[in-house]
Amino acid sequence: MTDQEILAGIAEIIDEVAGVPADEVTAEKNFVEDLDIDSLSMVEIAVAAQDKFGVEIPDEQLKDLKTVQDVMNFVSKNQ
Amino acid sequence: MSSKDRASVVVTGLGATTPLGGDVASTWSAMLAGTNGVRTITEDWVESVPVKIAAPAAVDPVEVVGRVHARRMDRNEQFALVAAREAWADAGAPEVDPFRLGVAVTSGIGGIGSTLTAYDTLRDRGWNRISPYTVPMLMPNGAAGWISIEFKARAGAHALVSACASGAESIGYGIDMIRSGRADVVIAGGAEAAIMALNIGAFAAMRAMSTRNDDPEHASRPFDKGRDGFVLGEGAGIVILESREHALARGARIYAVAAGAGYSADAYHISHGLPDGSGVRYAIDAAIQDAGITLEQVAHINAHATSTPEGDPLEATAIADAFGDAASGVVVSSTKSMTGHLLGGSGAVESVAAIMALVDRVAPPTINLDDLDEAVTLDIATKARSLAPRTEAPMAALNNAFGFGGHNVTLAFTEYVPGEEA
Numbered sequence: 001m002t003d004q005e006i007l008a009g010i011a012e013i014i015d016e017v018a019g020v021p022a023d024e025v026t027a028e029k030n031f032v033e034d035l036d037i038d039s040l041s042m043v044e045i046a047v048a049a050q051d052k053f054g055v056e057i058p059d060e061q062l063k064d065l066k067t068v069q070d071v072m073n074f075v076s077k078n079q
Numbered sequence: 080m081s082s083k084d085r086a087s088v089v090v091t092g093l094g095a096t097t098p099l100g101g102d103v104a105s106t107w108s109a110m111l112a113g114t115n116g117v118r119t120i121t122e123d124w125v126e127s128v129p130v131k132i133a134a135p136a137a138v139d140p141v142e143v144v145g146r147v148h149a150r151r152m153d154r155n156e157q158f159a160l161v162a163a164r165e166a167w168a169d170a171g172a173p174e175v176d177p178f179r180l181g182v183a184v185t186s187g188i189g190g191i192g193s194t195l196t197a198y199d200t201l202r203d204r205g206w207n208r209i210s211p212y213t214v215p216m217l218m219p220n221g222a223a224g225w226i227s228i229e230f231k232a233r234a235g236a237h238a239l240v241s242a243c244a245s246g247a248e249s250i251g252y253g254i255d256m257i258r259s260g261r262a263d264v265v266i267a268g269g270a271e272a273a274i275m276a277l278n279i280g281a282f283a284a285m286r287a288m289s290t291r292n293d294d295p296e297h298a299s300r301p302f303d304k305g306r307d308g309f310v311l312g313e314g315a316g317i318v319i320l321e322s323r324e325h326a327l328a329r330g331a332r333i334y335a336v337a338a339g340a341g342y343s344a345d346a347y348h349i350s351h352g353l354p355d356g357s358g359v360r361y362a363i364d365a366a367i368q369d370a371g372i373t374l375e376q377v378a379h380i381n382a383h384a385t386s387t388p389e390g391d392p393l394e395a396t397a398i399a400d401a402f403g404d405a406a407s408g409v410v411v412s413s414t415k416s417m418t419g420h421l422l423g424g425s426g427a428v429e430s431v432a433a434i435m436a437l438v439d440r441v442a443p444p445t446i447n448l449d450d451l452d453e454a455v456t457l458d459i460a461t462k463a464r465s466l467a468p469r470t471e472a473p474m475a476a477l478n479n480a481f482g483f484g485g486h487n488v489t490l491a492f493t494e495y496v497p498g499e500e501a
Contacts, residue, residue, distance in 0.1 A: 019147030040151075040211035047207060 001079060006053070006072045013048045017041050027069040045071075055079055085258045088337040089326050089495060092170025092319030094162035094268075095431050098312045098418050101138030102165050106428075107435045109417070110443040111463045116418050117295045117310050124276035130288045132295040133274045134312035134419030151212040152225060153190030154272030158315035158424070159222035160229065163266055167230060170319040171331060173264055177233040181262035182223050183249040184317065185238035186271050187423025187482065188278070189219035195277060222270055222315075234262040240423075242482030243383075245269045246316060247426025247490055251340030253320045263325040268427035270315030279311060285350060287387060299420075300447035301384035301413035302391050302455050309385040312419030316427030318434070333495040335434045338372060338475065341365025345485030352390060352481065356397030362487035363401040363477065370491035372475050374405035377491075378466045379442045379476040381433040384413035385420045392454035394479060399456050408469050410442040411457045417446055426480030430490055433476040437494050440466045440474070468494075 001009075011025035018037050031037040037045070042065075046057045049071065055078040057065070065071050095102065098116030099109035109116075116134040125131050140157035141149040143164075149157055163184070193216035197209050215221050220238035227236035235256070239248045246269025253267030282288045289308040291298040299310040320337055342365060345358035352358065367374060380398060384391045391413075399406050414432050421428055436442050442460045451459065468474040473494040480488045 017147075017150075019145070043211040 001076070003072060003076065006075050007068070009052050010049065010068055010071055013045055013052065017044045017048065025068060027067070027072060029068045030066055049075065053079060086260070087323040088254045088257045088320050089323050090318050090334040090337050090434055090492070091321045091326050091331040092166040093334065093431050093434065094164065094166030094169060094317040095315065095428055096136055096138060096140065096158055096161045097314040097421070097428055098134035098137055101143070103431060103435070105137070107432065110414055110432060111441065113444045113446045113462070114417055115296045115446060116312065117298050119295050120274070127276050128279045129283050129290055130279050131292040132289070132298055132310060134310055135274060136314045151216070153193040153216040153221060155186040155190060155270045156216070156222045156225050158272060158313065159184050159268070159270035159317070160225055162268060162270070162315040162317040163226045163229070166266065166317040166319050170321070173321070173329060173331065175264045175325070177231045179234055179263040180230065180232040181234040181253065181256045181265040182227045182232045182236040183239060183253040183256065183265055183267040184223045184226055185240055185245045185249055185269055185423060186219055186222060187240065187242045187245045187269070188271065188273050190217040190221060191273055191278060192275055193217050195275065226266055230266060232266060241486035241488070242484055243420070243422050243425055244480040244482035244486040244488045245423035245426065246428070247430060247478060247480035247488040248486070250318060250320070250337070250427060250430055250490055251342065251488060254337050254340055257320060257322050263322050265320045266317060267320055268315060268317035269423045271422040271424040272313045273422060274311055274313050282311065289386065297447050299386045299416050301382070301386045301416050301445055302395065302452055302459050303448045304450040304452050306386040306388060306391065308387055309415070310419035312421045313424070314421050314428060315424050316431045318427070318430060335437050336493045336495050337490070338493045339366050339370030339491045341367070341369055341489040343487045345487065347485055349485070350483045352393045354393065356393050356400060358485065358487050359394055359397035359479070359481065360401045362489040363397065363479070366477060366489035366491045370475065370493065372491060372493060373470065373472065374402050375408070375470045376472050376475040376493065377409055377477055378469060378474045379433065379436050380409055380411045381429045381436070381476065381478045382411050382413045383479040383481050385415055392452055395455040395457050406457060409458065410460050410464050410466060412442050412460050413445045414443050416448070426478060426488060429480070430478045430492070433478045434492050436466065437474060437476050437492055442466055
């Protein structure tokens with residue numbers, strides 16, 4: 001899966017969970033500061049990412065995923 | 080503290096979303112026109128229960144609060160927020176210190192739809208697929224929390240749960256918050272969203288619901304001999320309560336005075352009302368006394384009357400006993416004949432109706448009342464009826480709300496006369 005495909009997949013999840021339009025979801029965006037996503041929605045995003053990309057995101061790693069790029073890196077490394 | 084010393088509380092905003100309309104104006108005009116809100120329901124679970132009729136909300140709250148907000152809120156919380164936004168805007172979005180703005184809003188049951196959905200997910204897909212928002216969606220204080228967040232209300236957000244008396248009890252509590260000096264403005268009311276198989280099945284198991292499935296238009300018929308139970312409705316009602324001083328200082332439009340509240344508990348049976356009506360009567364007497372009004376000032380009562388065989392005559396007897404000779408001048412209505420029973424939302428929606436009745440000086444009709452129960456000696460309006468003051472003093476309207484558990488609440492509202500208290 002290319003970075004572009006992963007980004008598109010993450011953007012789709014964020015649109016569904018938090019209503020942020022896909023074109024606003026870019027790699028450098030911080031979930032809390034830029035996208036206004038709280039810790040409960042972050043859990044939803046993580047679970048949806050597991051289903052979409054087939055990667056398990058452990059809770060202790062979830063707190064380190066602060067930007068869209070962090071999630072992209074995690075997915076491409078663990079897929 | 081005597082009634083002369085404490086803060087006078089007025090109503091400066093109204094909000095509602097009901098089976099008759101998505102706001103107060105559409106709900107109230109539909110009520111005056113005697114519109115039926117009950118219809119056949121077609122959900123896939125309907126075959127599992129003996130009741131196939133209900134009064135669903137006229138406007139889907141998801142359309143109003145938006146998809147993203149809605150997936151974090153139970154339907155009852157969505158209704159409450161929709162009505163609160165209307166009421167807040169109607170009050171002119173008052174500028175108030177956050178620590179002087181309170182909330183008293185609840186549902187009777189809580190987020191039962193979210194509870195059931197989460198349980199299905201737990202069973203079918205595992206705990207890890209349950210929405211992380213499930214707890215805030217199922218807790219009955221969720222609506223109070225969401226409303227406090229939206230309007231930055233920090234004087235306290237409360238959820239007074241007393242089954243079908245919850246909405247009225249919340250308004251009573253809001254009045255107390257202002258009288259006791261804890262708040263200048265309170266967003267108060269109730270909401271319910273319980274039209275689903277479990278609730279209908281459970282109420283049907285109590286034999287409390289109408290099974291007039293082939294005739295939904297005539298199923299909710301309070302005080303009529305042919306009544307056979309209540310019809311479940313959904314929605315919310317919200318009032319903005321404000322100290323008279325605060326309202327006058329900002330030049331607010333004042334609908335009515337929230338003059339008082341009366342409470343009692345039957346202490347008799349968990350779901351049957353005390354048969355002699357003395358519990359209800361005590362609440363009515365207490366409200367009259369708390370409001371400092373005379374029986375003759377009361378021109379209108381929006382009755383609890385749900386269309387159950389047992390409850391309606393009990394309430395009618397209690398009203399007749401409380402008013403004595405003064406009962407003949409009171410026009411009584413049950414708007415549940417049109418909206419169905421909104422459970423925790425009912426006392427709030429019906430308070431909105433009672434206030435509008437004072438404002439427009441007209442009582443809404445009780446539809447489907449073809450053959451009055453002989454046990455009922457009251458003057459029940461079957462068509463919209465003009466109200467006129469019976470004394471020199473401001474006209475008053477009461478709202479009754481009772482809940483399983485033996486809770487009885489009566490609220491008293493009076494016409495606001497500018498300057499008369501100054």
